[in-house]
Amino acid sequence: MSDATDFAALNKLAPAQAVDFLQRRKMLTVTHSWQDLWHEEHAQQFTISRLTRVDLLATIQKMITKSVQGDLSRRDYMRNAKAALSEAGWWGEKTVIDPATGREVITRFDAARLKLIYDTNTRQAYAAGLWERAERNKAAMPYLRYITQRDARVRELHRQWDNVTLPVDHPFWNTHWPPCGYRCRCRAMSVSQREYDQGKTPDGSPMKKTAPEVLTRDWVNKRTGEVSAVPVGITPGFDYNVGQASTRAAALQKLVTDKLSTQEGNLALTAEALGMQAPKNAQVVADVPDWKSLGYPDLRLAKNVAVAPELLPGVQTNAEAVVILRDALGIPEGGAVVVTTPIEAVTILDSTLLHVVEKRRDQRERFANFVLPTLQSPSEIWEVAYDDATLRRRYLKVFSGSKYDLFVMVKVEPDGGIFWNMMQRDRKGLNALRVGERVYVDPAL
Incomplete structure (x- = not known):
C-alpha cells in the first residue's frame, strides 16, 4: 500500500x-x-x-x-x-x-x-x-489487539506484536500504543469478551493473549542529558500512549476552565478569548549564567569522585518501584525522612515517591541507592529561578564506575513548601544543568 x-x-x-x-x-x-x-x-x-x-x-x-x-x-x-x-x-x-x-x-x-x-x-x-474510543467503549469491548499491515515493510519487532490481545488497562499499552515510530502503520482494534473467548481473529489466526517480554535500552536525550529506558523496537519519542496524554491534558484544561467559570464575570470566557490554556511545564528564567560563563571547570574532567553504589534492577509497577525507594531511603510507609545536606535539611515524604517513579519507561527506581549520597555529599548544588516563581536547588553528584550520574532537584515553592525529584543523566547532560548560582561545591572535586 x-x-x-x-x-x-x-x-x-x-x-x-x-x-x-x-x-x-x-x-x-x-x-x-x-x-x-x-x-x-x-x-x-x-x-x-x-x-x-x-x-x-x-x-x-x-x-x-x-x-x-x-x-x-x-x-x-x-x-x-x-x-x-x-x-x-x-x-x-x-x-x-x-x-x-x-x-x-x-x-x-x-x-x-x-x-x-x-x-x-x-x-x-x-x-x-482511537484510544479515547477504546476507553469509552471498554465495558463492551474490554480488550485491544495490536495489528500490523503484515507486509515486507513492517518492522521485525512490530511483526512479533501482531495479534497481541490484552485488556485495555494492561500496562503494555502505556508504551506500545501505535504508531511506534516514524511512518509506523500499525494500529490497535477493540475486541469484545466473546471474540476474546473465541481466541481467533477475523482471518482465523490465533490471538496472542500473553504480553510479550518488554526489553528496554537506555537512551540519552542529547538536548537534556536525561536517560530514559526505551522499549526495544520503539523509536525514542514514541514510547508513550498519545491518547492517555491527550486525555490528561483535556482533563487539566477542563479543571482550569471549570474553576475559572465559577469566578465573578466568568473568567473562563475571558481566558478563552485571550487564548489562555492550562499551564505548561515551568522553564528556567531567561538570561541566567551557566558554568561556562562563570568560569567553572567541566564536570567531565572531575577526578576525586565517589564510587557508584549498586544499580538496582527495574520493576514493572509503580507500587514495586515505590517499595524500592522506601527501602533505599529508609522511609516508613506514610512517613518521612529528614536528610541533612551541606546547606539545608531536606524532608522527603513518602507521599512524593509515586511522582518520582510514575514514568515507568524511565525506571528511576534503579538509581534509588544514588539519592542519599547525592543529597548528603553532592559534587555541586545550584540554585536557579523558574518562571513559575519558584526556586529550585539542583543537587549534582559525579560517580566513578557508573555510566550515569544523578541529578536530584529540590524545588522550593513560593509558600516555602519543598518538593523533590530525581533523574539520571550522563556526564555531558549534567553539565547542562549547571545554570543559575552555584551555592555549594565539594572542596575535593
Missing part, C-alpha cells in the same frame, strides 16, 4: 476524536530539536523543529487540522504548505541560531519534510482518537 492509501484507510477511524486532539494543542512552541518537546508535552503544544516563525507554525497546524476534518486533501496540504513557506522565504535550506548552543544550524523544508510532518501529526491524532 502507498502512504496515500494508508492514510485513506486511517481516515475511516474516529475522525472527531482525532480533530479534538489537534484542536487541544493550542500552544505554538518554537523548538530547535525534535528532542526539545517530549511525550505528553505534544498533547498541549504544536511544534515543527527549527521553524522559528510562530505564524508559519499556526498556518501549518491549521492545514493539518483541516485535512483531518476532511476539508483539505493531502495533495492540497502539500501545495499550500509549500506556497506558505516559499512566500515567507522558508522553502529549501534555512539557517537559524540554536539558543541552547548559540550555534548556527541548518534546517531544510522540502517535499519529504512536509510529508513527514503530515504523516506524524495525522497518525498521532488518529491514535489519540
Whole structure:
C-alpha cells in the first residue's frame, strides 16, 4: 500500500476524536530539536523543529487540522504548505541560531519534510482518537489487539506484536500504543469478551493473549542529558500512549476552565478569548549564567569522585518501584525522612515517591541507592529561578564506575513548601544543568 492509501484507510477511524486532539494543542512552541518537546508535552503544544516563525507554525497546524476534518486533501496540504513557506522565504535550506548552543544550524523544508510532518501529526491524532474510543467503549469491548499491515515493510519487532490481545488497562499499552515510530502503520482494534473467548481473529489466526517480554535500552536525550529506558523496537519519542496524554491534558484544561467559570464575570470566557490554556511545564528564567560563563571547570574532567553504589534492577509497577525507594531511603510507609545536606535539611515524604517513579519507561527506581549520597555529599548544588516563581536547588553528584550520574532537584515553592525529584543523566547532560548560582561545591572535586 502507498502512504496515500494508508492514510485513506486511517481516515475511516474516529475522525472527531482525532480533530479534538489537534484542536487541544493550542500552544505554538518554537523548538530547535525534535528532542526539545517530549511525550505528553505534544498533547498541549504544536511544534515543527527549527521553524522559528510562530505564524508559519499556526498556518501549518491549521492545514493539518483541516485535512483531518476532511476539508483539505493531502495533495492540497502539500501545495499550500509549500506556497506558505516559499512566500515567507522558508522553502529549501534555512539557517537559524540554536539558543541552547548559540550555534548556527541548518534546517531544510522540502517535499519529504512536509510529508513527514503530515504523516506524524495525522497518525498521532488518529491514535489519540482511537484510544479515547477504546476507553469509552471498554465495558463492551474490554480488550485491544495490536495489528500490523503484515507486509515486507513492517518492522521485525512490530511483526512479533501482531495479534497481541490484552485488556485495555494492561500496562503494555502505556508504551506500545501505535504508531511506534516514524511512518509506523500499525494500529490497535477493540475486541469484545466473546471474540476474546473465541481466541481467533477475523482471518482465523490465533490471538496472542500473553504480553510479550518488554526489553528496554537506555537512551540519552542529547538536548537534556536525561536517560530514559526505551522499549526495544520503539523509536525514542514514541514510547508513550498519545491518547492517555491527550486525555490528561483535556482533563487539566477542563479543571482550569471549570474553576475559572465559577469566578465573578466568568473568567473562563475571558481566558478563552485571550487564548489562555492550562499551564505548561515551568522553564528556567531567561538570561541566567551557566558554568561556562562563570568560569567553572567541566564536570567531565572531575577526578576525586565517589564510587557508584549498586544499580538496582527495574520493576514493572509503580507500587514495586515505590517499595524500592522506601527501602533505599529508609522511609516508613506514610512517613518521612529528614536528610541533612551541606546547606539545608531536606524532608522527603513518602507521599512524593509515586511522582518520582510514575514514568515507568524511565525506571528511576534503579538509581534509588544514588539519592542519599547525592543529597548528603553532592559534587555541586545550584540554585536557579523558574518562571513559575519558584526556586529550585539542583543537587549534582559525579560517580566513578557508573555510566550515569544523578541529578536530584529540590524545588522550593513560593509558600516555602519543598518538593523533590530525581533523574539520571550522563556526564555531558549534567553539565547542562549547571545554570543559575552555584551555592555549594565539594572542596575535593
